[in-house]
Amino acid sequence: MTEISRRQLMQLTAAGALAAGVSGGQAFAADTPMFPIEKGAKLQLLRWTGFIESDDAQWKKNTEAFTRATGVPVTIQDISWTDIQAKSGLAAELGSGPDIIMGFYDDPFIYPDKLVDVSKLCEYLSKKHGGFFSVAHSYGYDVPQKRWIAVPIGAPGAAVVYRDSWIKECGYDSFPTDFDKMLDLSRKLKKNNHPIGLALGHAVGDGNTWCHWMLWGFGAKSVDADNKVAIESKETYAALKYAKELYKTMIPGVSSWLDVNNNESFLAGQISMTINGISIWYVAQKKFPEIYKDTRNATLPVGPVGHQTMFNLFSQAFIFKYSKYPNAAQEYLRFMSEPAQMDPWLTGMEGYVTPALKDYTKLPVWTSNPNITPYRDALAHNHAVGYAGSPGRAAATALNDFVIVNMFADACVNGASPEDAARDAARQLKQIYGT
Amino acid sequence: MSDRVGVVNSAAFARPSGSWLRRMLDRPNVLGILLAAPAVLILLLLLAYPLCLGIWLSLTNAVLGTPGHFIGFGNYAILFHDPVYQEAVFYAFFYTICSEALKLSFGLGLAILLNRQFRGYRVARAIMLLPWVAPTVLSALAWNWLLNPQFSAVSWLLIKLGLTHSYIDFLGQAWPARISLIVVNVWRGIPYYAMGYLAGLQAIPKDLIEAASIDGATRITIFRRIIWPLLWPVTTILLSFSTIWTVTDFQLIWTMTRGGPLNATQVFTTLAYQRAINGGSLGQGAAVAISVIPIMLILAIIALRSTREGR
Numbered sequence: 001m002t003e004i005s006r007r008q009l010m011q012l013t014a015a016g017a018l019a020a021g022v023s024g025g026q027a028f029a030a031d032t033p034m035f036p037i038e039k040g041a042k043l044q045l046l047r048w049t050g051f052i053e054s055d056d057a058q059w060k061k062n063t064e065a066f067t068r069a070t071g072v073p074v075t076i077q078d079i080s081w082t083d084i085q086a087k088s089g090l091a092a093e094l095g096s097g098p099d100i101i102m103g104f105y106d107d108p109f110i111y112p113d114k115l116v117d118v119s120k121l122c123e124y125l126s127k128k129h130g131g132f133f134s135v136a137h138s139y140g141y142d143v144p145q146k147r148w149i150a151v152p153i154g155a156p157g158a159a160v161v162y163r164d165s166w167i168k169e170c171g172y173d174s175f176p177t178d179f180d181k182m183l184d185l186s187r188k189l190k191k192n193n194h195p196i197g198l199a200l201g202h203a204v205g206d207g208n209t210w211c212h213w214m215l216w217g218f219g220a221k222s223v224d225a226d227n228k229v230a231i232e233s234k235e236t237y238a239a240l241k242y243a244k245e246l247y248k249t250m251i252p253g254v255s256s257w258l259d260v261n262n263n264e265s266f267l268a269g270q271i272s273m274t275i276n277g278i279s280i281w282y283v284a285q286k287k288f289p290e291i292y293k294d295t296r297n298a299t300l301p302v303g304p305v306g307h308q309t310m311f312n313l314f315s316q317a318f319i320f321k322y323s324k325y326p327n328a329a330q331e332y333l334r335f336m337s338e339p340a341q342m343d344p345w346l347t348g349m350e351g352y353v354t355p356a357l358k359d360y361t362k363l364p365v366w367t368s369n370p371n372i373t374p375y376r377d378a379l380a381h382n383h384a385v386g387y388a389g390s391p392g393r394a395a396a397t398a399l400n401d402f403v404i405v406n407m408f409a410d411a412c413v414n415g416a417s418p419e420d421a422a423r424d425a426a427r428q429l430k431q432i433y434g435t
Numbered sequence: 436m437s438d439r440v441g442v443v444n445s446a447a448f449a450r451p452s453g454s455w456l457r458r459m460l461d462r463p464n465v466l467g468i469l470l471a472a473p474a475v476l477i478l479l480l481l482l483a484y485p486l487c488l489g490i491w492l493s494l495t496n497a498v499l500g501t502p503g504h505f506i507g508f509g510n511y512a513i514l515f516h517d518p519v520y521q522e523a524v525f526y527a528f529f530y531t532i533c534s535e536a537l538k539l540s541f542g543l544g545l546a547i548l549l550n551r552q553f554r555g556y557r558v559a560r561a562i563m564l565l566p567w568v569a570p571t572v573l574s575a576l577a578w579n580w581l582l583n584p585q586f587s588a589v590s591w592l593l594i595k596l597g598l599t600h601s602y603i604d605f606l607g608q609a610w611p612a613r614i615s616l617i618v619v620n621v622w623r624g625i626p627y628y629a630m631g632y633l634a635g636l637q638a639i640p641k642d643l644i645e646a647a648s649i650d651g652a653t654r655i656t657i658f659r660r661i662i663w664p665l666l667w668p669v670t671t672i673l674l675s676f677s678t679i680w681t682v683t684d685f686q687l688i689w690t691m692t693r694g695g696p697l698n699a700t701q702v703f704t705t706l707a708y709q710r711a712i713n714g715g716s717l718g719q720g721a722a723v724a725i726s727v728i729p730i731m732l733i734l735a736i737i738a739l740r741s742t743r744e745g746r
Contacts, residue, residue, distance in 0.1 A: 086712045092500035093717070110715035111500030201607065202693035253584020255696045256606030265585050393498055397714030401519060406697045413607065413696065424518070431517050 033070065034124065034334050041328035043074045046088070046098035048081035048315065051156055051279050054348035062341040069335070072328050081313075082204055082259075091320060099323035100332065105139070105399065106384070106391035108150040108318045112142050115149040116319040116326045118333070122148035125337050130359035138384035138391060139314050140356075150316035151333045152356030154346075157312045157378025158209045160298040161266060161280045162273040163291075166194045175273075175298035179217060179242060182301045186249035189272045196250055197271035199257035200409045205313050206259050207405040210275045212311035215239050215404060216383055217303020222398060222429055223389035229429045230388075231407075232422045238304070240411040240418035247412035255413040267291060275300065277313075278351045278375050297371040308381030312354070351375040394433045403428050486728075492721035499715040510722035519698050519706065520723065526613060527702040527727070531681045534620045535674060541621065542628020542673075543666075549629065550636045560633070567626035575690035578619045582606055582691075606692055609699035616688060616700055620681065628673055635669035636662070675738030679731060703727045 045063075050056040056078060063074045077098065079087065084103050091097030092111035101107075108115055122140060126132050132140070136152035160175050167175065170188035186196050199206040215221070220235035247254075251271050254261075262274040267288050274280070284292035302308055319329040335341060337357070346355055347365040351372035355361060356379065366376035386395025398404070407425035410416040416424075459465050493510055497503030514520040549560055566574065581589050582605035590602040605615045639662060647657050685704035688694065694701035694709065703723055711720020 086708075089499045089712050089715060110498065114500045200696070202695035204693075251585065252602065253604045253607050255608065256584055256604060256612065256692070258693065261583075261585075264583075268585065270585055393715045397710065397716060400709050400713035402695065402698075406695075409695075409697050414609075427518060431513060 033331050034121070035327040035331040037070055037072060037328045037331055038325045041072045041325035043072060043100065043323075043325060043328055043332055044098040045074055045076050045100045045102070045332075046084065046091075047076060047078050047102040048084055048104075049078040050349075051081075051277060052282055052349050052352045054350075055345070055352065058345045058348045059336075062336055062345060063332075065341065066332055066335045070328070070331065072325075072332070074332060088318075095320075095322045097320065097322075099325060099329045100317055100319050102153060102315050102317045103150075104313055104315055106386065106396050108140070108316065109142070109390075109392045110396055112145065112149050114321055116321055116323070116329070117147045117149070118151050118319065118330060119148040121330050121334055122151055125151070125334070125357060129337070129357035130362075132356050133358060133379040133382065135312075135314065135379055135382035135384050136316075136356035140316050143390065150318040151337070153315045153317055154353040154355045155312040155314045155379050155382070156205075156277045156352055157354040157375045158206075158213075158275050158277060158300070158310065159374040159378065160273060160300055161276050162296055162298065163194070163294050164296045165294050166192065166272045175296070175301075177299075177301050179214075179301055179303045183242065183246055183249075186246055186273070190249040194272035195270075196246075196273040197254055197257070197262050197265050198246075198250060198275060199259065199262055200247075200255045200405065200413060201257045201261075202402050202405065203257055203259045203261075204400075206257070206262055206274075206276065207402065208399060209311050209313070211243075211404045211408045212383070212387075213275075213300055213309055214243060214303065214408075216309035216311070216387065217301075217305055218242070219303075219305040221388045222404065222425075223386065223433060225388050227386075227389035227394065227433055229426055229433055231426045231429055232419075236422045237418040240408065240421055243408050244412050244418075255409055266295075278372065281371055282350060282352070295371070297374045299374040299377055310378060310382045311385070311387075312378050312382055314356075314379075314382075314384075315353075316356075354378040389433075397432045398429060401428065401432065403432070489721050489725055492717050493725045495718045497717040497721075499712075499717055503718055506718070510719050511726065513719065514722055514726065519701060522698045523694075523701040523703055523706045523723070526700055527682060529613065530617055530620070530684075530700075530702060531678060533617045534624065534681050535678055537617070537621045538624040538628050538677060539670070539674060541625045543632050545625060545629040546632030546636055549633055563629055564626050566623050567630075569623075571623070571686040572690050574623060575619065575687045578615075578622075579606075579691055582615055607696055609696060612692055612696055612700050616691060619687060619691070620684065623687070624677060624681070627677060631669055631673040632666065635666045639665050671740075672738060675734050678734050679738075682727060682730060682734075 047059070050059070060076065063076060067073055081104060084101065085107055087097070088101045088103050088107055089110070091101065092114045095114075118140075122132070132152055136154075140148050140150040140152045142149045162175055166189060167185060169192055170185055172181075172185050176182045176185055189196060198210050200211075201207060215236065218235045218239035220231070220233055220239050222229070222231050224230045251265065262271070262276055263280050263283070265271045266274050266276075266280050267284060269291060278297065281292070281295050281297055284295050300308065300310055317333050319326055319333075323329055336345075339360075342355065342357075342360055343363060346353060346360055346363060350365060350369075352375070354375055354377075361376050366373055384391055385399050386392065389395060403425050407421045410424060411418055411421040460469075492503075494505055494507060495503035496506050496509070545563065549556065549563065553559075581587060584602055584604045584607055587602055587605065589605070590599065593599045593603070594601070604611065606612045643661055644657055647661055652660070682702075683704055684702065685708065688700055688702060688705055689708070692700045694705045703726070707720045707723040709720075710716050710723060714720070
């Protein structure tokens with residue numbers, strides 16, 4: 001009961017902010033179609049199953065509003081986010097399938113020539129809603145072709161999730177903001193029998209997220225700006241050396257963890273800290289009231305490089321050229337990106353998706369609870385997959401082959417020296433990048 | 436009346452009719468081809484075409500969405516030096532050999548046990564089938580929980596029995612993970628062997644065994660000299676088909692480890708999927724998949740020959 005009231009309040013607040021012109025005061029222009037919709041148009045959308053209940057429900061409501069406004073029926077098919085890549089790959093290969101797909105990471109850069117140019121739409125959205133975060137630009141804009149091939153949506157962002165009382169027992173009032181203090185705290189937590197837990201198995205989201213963040217946090221990178229392999233560096237060795245120390249403070253078994261394991265362990269009270277989307281906090285709120293009371297979220301600490309180096313899951317929507325209704329598809333994405341739809345969607349999810357458009361991070365939901373605020377900033381200092389090189393097939397292969405996660409696991413779990421672990425990773429990256 | 440009809444029909448069969456189509460259909464070689472055509476077409480469309488396409492893709496640099504160009508054996512040359520592929524080859528063989536040896540042994544043992552008529556033997560036979568009929572993904576998820584590093588029921592039991600002091604990291608270390616997957620595969624595959632062997636055992640004439648017993652043969656001698664030789668055709672068929680399924684196993688490994696930790700449990704299928712679908716390198720993914728074909732071909736030939744011999 002309390003929960004419903006709180007959420008209703010947030011939605012009302014969002015609506016109030018909308019009326020006050022959070023998004024440049026142009027919210028009410030949303031109903032004017034920008035693209036001439038094809039006669040008899042109907043759309044199919046393939047998207048990921050919502051991580052949070054209200055995601056799917058609100059998206060469906062917004063879609064129904066689109067159908068009412070335009071007469072275009074939209075069929076939504078939702079599947080697990082880890083299966084999207086295979087489905088979109090098949091659609092690209094077969095030249096048949098959903099008109100629009102909401103994919104992840106650099107999916108559109110694997111088959112850029114198969115996608116509709118959405119430059120007009122992206123430029124419009126960017127201009128109207130405060131611009132895209134730079135990482136969103138990387139995931140949607142095809143630099144060689146100088147055109148947008150995907151409409152950035154946002155990131156199910158990551159933040160530190162921790163137990164407040166346990167870090168206080170270690171003498172910390174809040175979660176540390178740098179790597180050294182984080183290691184110190186982790187050691188103290190371990191000593192108090194409250195180990196931390198970060199996935200080192202083939203966890204597509206969680207494993208890649210923290211390993212890349214840590215690698216970049218020391219100024220290291222897989223490849224340079226010219227896509228030349230650059231993993232064998234003193235920065236990488238420093239990152240691995242640090243990770244080996246941090247691993248000693250982790251709960252046994254993280255090397256087999258897939259994406260779901262850290263959620264389970266945290267909610268079972270077995271770990272004191274992990275890095276995750278807001279889902280742990282959200283589920284705790286609904287089902288684990290005791291743990292919820294003690295759960296806090298914080299922005300990821302900054303490494304020796306001196307600035308934030310996050311890596312997050314990122315979703316963007318792209319339209320295939322085989323679609324008979326590219327204008328209707330663009331109009332749908334525009335409609336869904338306007339405040340009347342985007343505000344309740346983001347607000348209802350209570351911070352699960354950090355929006356790609358900067359203006360939407362000003363919504364009241366982001367400051368309605370201090371545990372939601374860290375997720376607001378998930379895209380502000382984010383690198384794209386394949387950093388410092390360009391996104392594309394090689395970067396996708398390296399990510400899917402878990403080259404960086406395996407390098408960390410090799411050093412932490414297998415006890416390989418940083419030099420040996422980095423050498424193995426370099427060998428694989430050279431195979432993948434062909435350099 | 437009936438005699439008259441019979442005479443008329445015989446005459447119709449005996450002399451060629453005036454219709455060209457009927458004359459053609461009367462020829463056994465034409466009719467045979469026509470009757471086999473639908474099956475051949477289905478095989479060509481559903482098996483030969485994808486296989487040929489796979490071979491062709493493996494010889495190109497195709498990526499998702501673009502057909503690519505012919506590059507000869509370039510993909511195979513890359514794979515030959517690829518450490519991940521080498522790990523996949525190693526584990527695919529290790530996984531298959533160990534799983535098959537264990538499934539065969541336990542399956543045979545179980546079949547011998549179930550070949551007796553005891554109270555509730557029908558129920559026992561039905562229960563035995565459960566691991567085989569349960570969907571792979573569901574049983575893989577259940578095993579994931581059983582082997583979970585924090586919540587494992589297996590570890591809990593071992594701790595209670597005083598055999599270990601802490602939870603075992605079954606899937607987090609290379610060798611425990613490799614062995615755990617073999618155990619799960621064996622658990623799933625035993626019923627297949629057991630049912631096959633049970634059918635084989637029941638087909639052995641009882642008088643042969645009785646005669647050997649009367650002549651003073653021990654149980655071991657009866658098994659070695661009579662039962663095992665008579666089960667040999669069944670064994671080759673069971674082994675060949677089961678090996679083919681194990682080499683191409685994907686769901687179990689993907690659900691439980693995704694080829695990790697590191698690449699310790701990577702096999703041909705998981706790597707092919709990872710490269711072709713997730714990474715977009717269709718050519719290379721196809722090369723990984725096609726590289727297993729020579730092994731499969733040998734197994735298929737053995738299976739076919741055994742089937743003929745068995746007949």
